[in-house]
Amino acid sequence: MYFNHDQIIGISGASWGDEGKGKFTDVFASEADIIARAQGGCNAGHTVIVGDIKLKLHQVPSGIIYPDKLNVIGNGVVLDPRVLVENELKNLAEKGINTDNLRISGDSHVIMPWHRIIDRAREWRLAKNKIGTTARGIGPAYADKANRCGIRLNDLYDKKVLSEKIELIASEKENLLFGAWKLPEKTFSEWMNLPDQFNGLWLDNGKFDVQEIANSYSKWAAILHDYVTDIKELLNNAIKNNKKILLEGAQGLLLDIDHGTYPFVTSSNCSAGGFATGLGITPQSIDRIYNIMSAYATRVGAGPFPTELGTQEEISNESGDNKMSFKQSAELAKSTNDDYTIGKVIRHIAGEFGTTTGRPRRTGWFDAVASSLAAKINGPDVIITKLDVLDVMPKIKICTAYKYTGPSTWYNGKNVENGDKFTVFPTDARILKCCSPAEFKEFEGWNSNITSVKNYDELPDLTKKYLKGIEQSTGCKIKFVSVGPKRSQTLKIME
Ligand code: GDP
Ligand code: IMO
Ligand code: MG
Secondary structure, eight states: OOSTTOSEEEEEEOSSSOSSHHHHHHHHHTTOSEEEEOSOOTTOOEEEEETTEEEEESSSOTTTTOTTSEEEEOTTSEEOHHHIIIIIIHHHHHTTOOOTTEEEETTSEEOOHHHHHHHHHHHHHHGGGOOOOOSSSHHHHHHHHHTTOOOBGGGGGOHHHHHHHHHHHHHHHHIIIIIISOOOHHHHHHHHTSTTSOTTOBOTTSSBOHHHHHHHHHHHHHHHGGGEEOHHHHHHHHHHTTOOEEEEOOSOGGGOTTTSSBTSSOSSOOSTHHHHHHHTOOGGGOOEEEEEEESSEEEOSSSOOTTBSSOHHHHTTOOGGGOOOHHHHHHHHHHOOOHHHHHHHHHHHHTOBOTTTOOBOEEEOEEHHHHHHHHHHTOSEEEEEOGGGGGGOSEEEEEEEEEEOSOOEEETTEEEOTTOEEOSOOOBHHHHTTEEEEEEEEEEOOOSOOTTOOSGGGSOHHHHHHHHHHHHHHTOEEEEEESSSSTTSEEEOOO
């Protein structure tokens, strides 16, 4: 049903993350032999719901619940061993889920305490222009990898090498933080003291405790010892032996370091291209990529978001703890024309609060200008998720063009003038922040509960019309539709 004649399938986020990759990795994993993560780190938060079990996975692939399938973490992931050992593996064990089927590349780079501190310190320095990172140290870890001063998982198994590296790098980072950036020691200590962060890895003078860091990382490495292997060998042998492999993307295309809304992006290639480099398999071996797109847009963190309903300031006082009930939200949807309120209804019905950080997610209408990028960079096949969230909406919109309202400038070989229309997505945040929807296609809401629909044919005609609208405006082909977070709420569209 999912793999058919394909041997290797990738699940890629097509937007700004949180599209439902975890759900679909879990669904497709039922037919796979191996599930593999290739990039990102514990900035990712993937939700898997199986019966009464709800997993929130960050680094461990979303196929972990199947004991008979290997779950691998590739060289392209930046791994936080503390989070893996003390959070993820512990939580999985508490839920009775066996993790003997996990394998990790020894070549994956490791997130060190200074990466998290530098992540926070950069945001602190950017003040009003923050990226809104997850503060998990992702950007600084990838920066060190590119700068060839990273520490890899394999390094943790030689205490002498590890201590020398830590000593050298820690002093460089201290110079950066306390010298060049003049980070107050008090602020450093406050960050190091945050719950569940660095327990005991710093000294009273507010500096990194080199010895303690070496001891802690060696301790976590010892726990991970039996998982570490050569992932590219494992995968290439599996390919020879006709095993089916599912590649699980993290983040989404619009957060891709090359193709996303730079600089408001993450630091890895979350487009389909990242699978080959992050796992050591040939690009040709990947048979198909499914773009996961939600039926409306979301974004968490800062950065331009042309179809946003409401503003970041308006949502800042919302939290998952004061969520509106479904009934309240549905009533509100009928009675309002206000953008922020419509966005709030979507957020509260869907529970759009970050899986990793708990932040309220910004919500907006489906953006066909942005989403058409997926067909070009990842391929045409699409899975539409969270369609049920729109059940209560009287009107639904798809944005098909932007208007640029800003100063005259130059972008990708062309002059850009105030009033220009964009139908091709500008990936530069400088341009995009001056873009607002100029054209919408408006659809009548279907106003019925589709969460128990079992076949695509049974969906209301108005729902199908909306899906056709997405296909026509993005150049994509919808292959599956999701009408709820559970495995069973998955509809296949027959050719
Ligand atoms: P990921 O990062 O792409 O794996 O997505 P997240 O897990 O961070 O966020 C997606 C959220 O939407 C999760 O709470 C899922 O359980 C939920 N979800 C996934 N598919 C659907 C769907 O079709 N309908 C609804 N209502 N929720 C969904
Ligand atoms: P999943 O895999 C949504 C966002 C952050 C921030 C930007 C940079 O669950 O879809 P980073 O910590 O990566 O340096 O932050 O990227 N971001 C995500 N947004 N889902 C994610 O992962 C994200 N991972 C990073 O909010 O805007
Ligand atoms: Mg997520």
